[in-house]
Amino acid sequence: xxxxxxxxxxxxxxxxxxxxxxxxxxxxxxxxxxxxxxxxxxxxxxxxxxxxxxxxxxxxxxxxxxxxxxxxxxxxxxxxxxxxxxxxxxxxxxxxxxxxxxxxxxxxxxxxxxxxxxxxxxxxxxxxxxxxxxxxxxxxxxxxxxxxxxxxxxxxxxxxxxxxxxxxxxxxxxxxxxxxxxxxxxxxxxxxxxxxxxxxxxxxxxxxxxxxxxxxxxxxxxxxxxxxxxxxxxxxxxxxxxxxxxxxxxxxxxxxxxxxxxxxxxxxxxxxxxxxxxxxxxxxxxxxxxxxxxxxxxxxxxxxxxxxxxxxxxxxxxxxxxxxxxxxxxxxxxxxxxxxxxxxxxxxxxxxxxxxxxxxxxxxxxxxxxxxxxxxxxxxxxxxxxxxxxxxxxxxxxxxxxxxxxxxxxxxxxxxxxxxxxxxxxxxxxxxxxxxxxxxxxxxxxxxxxxxxxxxxxxxxxxxxxxxxxxxxxxxxxxx
Amino acid sequence: xxxxxxxxxxxxxxxxxxxxxxxxxxxxxxxxxxxxxxxxxxxxxxxxxxxxxxxxxxxxxxxxxxxxxxxxxxxxxxxxxxxxxxxxxxxxxxxxxxxxxxxxxxxxxxxxxxxxxxxxxxxxxxxxxxxxxxxxxxxxxxxxxxxxxxxxxxxxxxxxxxxxxxxxxxxxxxxxxxxxxxxxxxxxxxxxxxxxxxxxxxxxxxxxxxxxxxxxxxxxxxxxxxxxxxxxxxxxxxxxxxxxxxxxxxxxxxxxxxxxxxxxxxxxxxxxxxxxxxxxxxxxxxxxxxxxxxxxxxxxxxxxxxxxxxxxxxxxxxxxxxxxxxxxxxxxxxxxxxxxxxxxxxxxxxxxxxxxxxxxxxxxxxxxxxxxxx
Numbered sequence: 144x145x146x147x148x149x150x151x152x153x154x155x156x157x158x159x160x161x162x163x164x165x166x167x168x169x170x171x172x173x174x175x176x177x178x179x180x181x182x183x184x185x186x187x188x189x190x191x192x193x194x195x196x197x198x199x200x201x202x203x204x205x206x207x208x209x210x211x212x213x214x215x216x217x218x219x220x221x222x223x224x225x226x227x228x229x230x231x232x233x234x235x236x237x238x239x240x241x242x243x244x245x246x247x248x249x250x251x252x253x254x255x256x257x258x259x260x261x262x263x264x265x266x267x268x269x270x271x272x273x274x275x276x277x278x279x280x281x282x283x284x285x286x287x288x289x290x291x292x293x294x295x296x297x298x299x300x301x302x303x304x305x306x307x308x309x310x311x312x313x314x315x316x317x318x319x320x321x322x323x324x325x326x327x328x329x330x331x332x333x334x335x336x337x338x339x340x341x342x343x344x345x346x347x348x349x350x351x352x353x354x355x356x357x358x359x360x361x362x363x364x365x366x367x368x369x370x371x372x373x374x375x376x377x378x379x380x381x382x383x384x385x386x387x388x389x390x391x392x393x394x395x396x397x398x399x400x401x402x403x404x405x406x407x408x409x410x411x412x413x414x415x416x417x418x419x420x421x422x423x424x425x426x427x428x429x430x431x432x433x434x435x436x437x438x439x440x441x442x443x444x445x446x447x448x449x450x451x452x453x454x455x456x457x458x459x460x461x462x463x464x465x466x467x468x469x470x471x472x473x474x475x476x477x478x479x480x481x482x483x484x485x486x487x488x489x490x491x492x493x494x495x496x497x498x499x500x501x502x503x504x505x506x507x508x509x510x511x512x513x514x515x516x517x518x519x520x521x522x523x524x525x526x527x528x529x530x531x532x533x534x535x536x537x538x539x540x541x542x543x544x545x546x547x548x549x550x551x552x553x554x555x556x557x558x559x560x561x562x563x564x565x566x567x568x569x570x571x572x573x574x575x576x577x578x579x580x581x582x583x584x585x586x587x588x589x590x591x592x593x594x595x596x597x598x599x600x601x602x603x604x605x606x607x608x609x610x611x612x613x614x615x616x617x618x619x620x621x622x623x
Numbered sequence: 624x625x626x627x628x629x630x631x632x633x634x635x636x637x638x639x640x641x642x643x644x645x646x647x648x649x650x651x652x653x654x655x656x657x658x659x660x661x662x663x664x665x666x667x668x669x670x671x672x673x674x675x676x677x678x679x680x681x682x683x684x685x686x687x688x689x690x691x692x693x694x695x696x697x698x699x700x701x702x703x704x705x706x707x708x709x710x711x712x713x714x715x716x717x718x719x720x721x722x723x724x725x726x727x728x729x730x731x732x733x734x735x736x737x738x739x740x741x742x743x744x745x746x747x748x749x750x751x752x753x754x755x756x757x758x759x760x761x762x763x764x765x766x767x768x769x770x771x772x773x774x775x776x777x778x779x780x781x782x783x784x785x786x787x788x789x790x791x792x793x794x795x796x797x798x799x800x801x802x803x804x805x806x807x808x809x810x811x812x813x814x815x816x817x818x819x820x821x822x823x824x825x826x827x828x829x830x831x832x833x834x835x836x837x838x839x840x841x842x843x844x845x846x847x848x849x850x851x852x853x854x855x856x857x858x859x860x861x862x863x864x865x866x867x868x869x870x871x872x873x874x875x876x877x878x879x880x881x882x883x884x885x886x887x888x889x890x891x892x893x894x895x896x897x898x899x900x901x902x903x904x905x906x907x908x909x910x911x912x913x914x915x916x917x918x919x920x921x922x923x924x925x926x927x928x929x930x931x932x933x934x935x936x937x938x939x940x941x942x943x944x945x946x947x948x949x950x951x952x953x954x955x956x957x958x959x960x961x962x963x964x965x966x967x968x969x970x971x972x973x974x975x976x977x978x979x980x981x982x983x984x985x986x987x988x989x990x991x992x993x994x995x996x997x
Contacts, residue, residue: 306991317988324982325991338992341980 146601147198154185160192202601204545210571212499214518214548214560215309215357217387217409224479225412225472234471239463243449250448253464254440256474260424263477263485264383264403265396268432268453270439271424271470272460276384277311279404279423280351283380284319285457286402286427286434287349290378293434293455299348299376305334307358307552312351312382321348328554332358332511339368343375353382354395355516357552357560359496361388369399378402378431386410387564388493388517391486401428411473420466422473436460491565492517495572499561502576506583510555518562520555525583532557534593535582541599542578624733624785627685627707627726629692629746631738631761632714635660638763638932641884641899655899660967661761662695665737667969668759668774669699675782682785685729687722690714695737705729716745723749733757733820735781740799743767747796747817755791755818757781760965764804764930766920768794769819772996773965773972784820792821804883841952842868844987846875849916849950853888860910861888862903862942864917864931868950872916885933900935907941914946915939919962919983921955924996927975928965936968944975950984953991961996973997 187195205211211218229235237249257269273279284302291299302316305326313323324342329335339350350372354362362368369379381395381403387410389395395403407422408415427435436459437452464470480488493516500509500519507521523532536546536559548560563572585592597603633652640655673679684704686692691710707729708722719736723746726734733755736746739762746756747769758770759777771777783789798814849872853861863869865883873880873888880886884897887906895906907913915934919926926949927934939947949962962983964975975981976997982990 301990303992313989322988322990325985325989327992327994335992338980338994341978342982342992 147195147202150185150187150192150195153187153191153195156186158186158188160187160189209543209545210563210567210575211545212547212561212563212575213545214359214520214562215384215551216415216548217384217406217517217562217564218415218545219387219409219412219564220566221412221414221472222476222479225475228475229468229471231471234467237467239467247448249467250440250450252474253467253470254442254448256424256470256477257440259474259477260405260426263390263394264386264405264426265394265398265400266403266426266432267396267429268427268435268439269424270427270435270460271422272436272465273404273423273425274461274466275421276382276404276406276409276423277315278421278460279406279425280311280315280380280382281319282423282425282436282457282460283402283404283427284315284321284349286425286431287378287380288319288321289434289455289457290431291348296345296376299346301342301346302348302380303339303342303350303372303377305352305356306554307332307356308351308353309357309382309384312353316351326350328356328358331363331513332356332360333363334368336364336368336371339371343371343377345376347372347375347377349378349380349401351380351382352400353384354398354400355385355388355518357385358511358520358555359385359388359515359518359560359562360511360513361516365398365400373399384409385517388489390489391482392489396426396428401431402426407469407473411476413469413472413476420469422466422469424465438464488565489517492563495563495565495567496561498569498572499563499576502572503561503579506580507559517564518560520552520558520560522555523549523557523559525586528583528586528590530586530590530593532559534596535559535579535586537604538582538585538593538596539578540597542581544575544578624681625683625685625729625731626781627723627729627731627734628696629687629708629719629722629726629734629736630661630665630690630695631719631736631742632659632661632690634738634742634762635664635932641897641933642763656901661737662690662698664761664774664967665695665759666699668737668771668778669696669701671775672778672781673700675778676785685726685731687718691718691722716741719745720749727754733781733784735759735777737761740764740767740797743769743796743817744798744814747815750817752793752816752818755784755820757784757819760928763932764799766797766799766923767814767817768792769796769817772963775969780820780822783822789820789822791818793817794819794821839871841954841986842871843875844989845950845952845984846872848984848987848989849948850876853891856912856914857890858910858912859889860906860913862886862898862906862913862915862934863888864915864934866918866920866930868918868952868955869916872950883930885931898933900933900938903933903935903938904941907938911941913942914948915942916948916950918950919955919959922958924959924961924963926962926964926981928963928967932967936966936971939966939968939971944971944978947975947981948984949981949993953985956983956985956991956993959993961994963996 206218206220261269273282300322301324302321303324303326304312307328316323326338327335354365372379378401379399381400383403383405404423404425407413433453433455435453437456438450440448441451442448496515496518500515506525509521523535532549536549539546636652636657640657684696685707687708687710688706689710691714693704693706696704707725711718735757736742737759743758750756756769759774760770771780793816796814796817863886870880870882878893881897887895917926920929964972976995980992980994983993985991
């Protein structure tokens with residue numbers, strides 16, 4: 144497949160792309176320092192520009208184009224009605240400095256979302272401010288710090304983190320001034336409760352638990368872990384990245400979790416990826432709610448909404464009120480599904496993942512092979528061949544599928560982390576299984592096919608090592 | 624069953640006096656005040672073996688006269704002892720070689736020895752991969768794969784092997800050049816291969832030499848973290864253990880630390896280098912608030928008792944087991960299933976093992992809880 148030329152390469156001097164009406168006012172000169180002879184913009188006709196961008200978009204692979212089983216990331220379909228609602232002029236045109244009285248509708252939506260997330264997670268308080276899941280982690284950790292300091296125990300500086308955790312967990316803990324202590328997993332993929340027990344002392348500030356874990360497994364002894372940590376004076380932070388599996392079925396607040404962030408894109412179908420705006424609301428137990436970042440939305444007795452900063456607030460986590468457009472989409476998703484719909488989503492996500500796990504496990508070993516939640520981790524070495532997870536991933540592209548997450552979590556060698564989400568049909572899942580099994584056959588019979596894959600994409604396999612070692616950043620106009 | 628048994632009576636003597644091995648230096652070790660450690664460890668192992676066997680008399684021991692074997696076996700309560708080698712007045716490696724040759728000629732099914740890597744090398748030079756061998760750990764360094772993890776653990780391996788429940792594994796016998804080691808260079812070569820009864824939790828694996836250069840960034844991060852901790856405690860004595868990990872951390876802190884010695888740091892300054900046990904104890908007497916920074920031996924997991932015998936049980940008790948700071952790169956720790964302590968003081972080892980897990984510093988403000996083998 145040929146490269147798509149850039150707009151600069153397509154540019155022809157003097158070719159018009161616009162047609163302006165005749166000037167009907169006297170011309171006025173621009174200030175001299177704003178005028179230049181060469182503005183550096185390409186000159187093209189409108190259809191050339193449209194075709195250029197259409198061709199680029201056709202080379203993209205997104206969830207609107209096909210199955211995207213990227214474990215841990217939850218690439219589920221984003222319903223278009225949510226997009227339409229977020230674009231309503233009353234929401235999209237709102238200014239963040241507008242007076243409360245003139246923004247009652249937006250505040251009501253935020254309040255309704257706060258209340259819905261509190262009910263789904265089992266929490267007493269909720270902030271919508273964090274602009275991403277990882278910022279939600281940081282928010283919660285700063286609250287944990289403030290809580291201990293307020294109780295006269297500022298020396299509590301240890302945060303326990305299972306070795307299967309997302310990499311953001313230790314990063315957030317360190318950023319919040321804690322010492323991150325990694326806890327090994329046991330043979331069933333749960334956190335090693337003996338190790339947690341050994342670390343429970345007067346330096347313990349809390350534990351960060353992802354439930355379900357990044358292995359896609361329910362943390363079976365979460366109540367015991369929470370009891371241990373609480374007895375030692377620590378707090379339990381839930382990484383809610385995997386709430387997709389629990390919504391409507393179990394509430395982290397009921398399982399002993401004091402604080403948790405939601406990833407609205409993972410659980411409530413807001414757009415994901417591409418570096419777009421994220422949103423990571425944080426829920427808190429009654430004891431921790433006074434430490435939430437401010438302001439949160441409160442409702443007065445007369446049904447008016449206002450912004451209020453909690454009594455012991457850690458302050459703001461961002462300017463204004465978070466990524467408001469994402470809040471609109473998430474509320475639309477929650478309201479659209481209702482209680483029964485949210486529960487059905489979680490059950491379908493779990494059923495789909497288990498279906499794939501059982502269909503694939505005879506060819507792709509599953510190291511922690513028990514009923515999984517919304518995702519599972521297998522080894523990308525089919526039938527003990529020498530194929531690697533990277534080879535299987537690249538070959539999947541030739542079959543028209545986005546690869547699963549690979550090489551994460553770190554505790555599984557050659558990991559492939561597969562998450563189908565609830566939005567896929569049985570026919571899609573079967574097509575994916577057929578491709579994976581065909582690749583397992585190829586790994587045995589024609590390993591070169593895997594090693595050289597992908598074969599049908601615009602760009603063949605990239606030399607990732609060389610790309611990382613010989614970094615070249617070019618800007619328009621740079622010499623080759 | 625015939626078992627050949629010999630002990631290198633001077634093994635391990637160089638450790639506490641900071642000699643990093645006793646090859647060619649037994650006299651100097653004795654002059655520095657070192658006392659024999661191997662006989663005690665051998666008796667501990669043999670008593671444990673005798674107590675754990677239903678019929679201790681079923682073993683027919685082939686051994687050397689006097690301090691190189693028979694004395695120790697009798698002290699442990701074994702009477703069926705056949706002396707097949709008359710030990711020279713001053714035992715040497717020639718005695719080891721001749722004794723093992725006699726064991727093999729007399730039909731030994733296993734050679735049990737007590738010593739360190741040097742003794743292992745001498746035994747292996749005779750038995751090769753023909754007759755299995757197993758070592759009671761008593762040397763300064765035990766990087767080879769033929770040693771039990773502790774004297775009692777070695778006894779349990781013998782017991783299970785006699786019961787026929789253990790397979791034989793082919794392992795590496797590693798040979799460290801002690802002359803170069805004393806000069807600060809960790810030069811190790813594969814001496815030969817040997818066969819040994821293998822039980823993964825009681826037989827130590829051969830040291831995996833960690834490729835340290837690729838971990839430079841991690842060590843810099845560990846150094847940043849430790850640097851903050853050290854700066855925050857100007858009145859605390861920090862003892863820096865041997866090994867390339869601790870040395871790299873010290874280097875990042877601008878300290879010229881010896882690779883294989885124990886150095887002392889107070890208020891940001893090195894106040895002692897390559898210390899022996901008595902110098903460490905003297906410093907601890909003046910500075911009771913102390914912390915020990917050590918790194919486990921890769922793969923084997925030994926934190927204390929291998930290559931750092933100058934940090935004696937008494938020194939560890941004075942420092943306090945809660946003040947042992949263990950550091951390791953994540954890559955090294957990944958190959959290390961559990962931390963091990965073999966200080967020579969069973970009660971102290973048990974106290975450390977009783978903690979279950981120790982946090983090992985693996986990065987800037989990052990620890991990993993790592994199990995301690997019991």
